Amino acid sequence: MNEIIILQLGRDALKTALYVAGPALIVSMIVGLSVSLFQVVTSLQDQTVAFVPKVLSVMVVIVIAFPWMVRVLISFATRMFTEFNLVTRMLS
16 A cells, blocks of 8 residues: 555656656757758758757747646645645555
């Protein structure tokens, strides 16, 4: 029983982390792939060409998705704090 509770808490934490980091990671991957394709086509091998668009696009995504990210994190933290007594009672 204890292992199931711990695994569920870990799974919820990992799922929340993936939800929060997912949009930025996906956009970074798409922009990086398109910039790499552009560099191959144009034979332009400058490092700033690959770095700057990824950083700017991730910043834009984080600014746009920040309210949603905060809501997800707050709901996770609230759930963890409200279920704390129940979890500690079950683990004892």
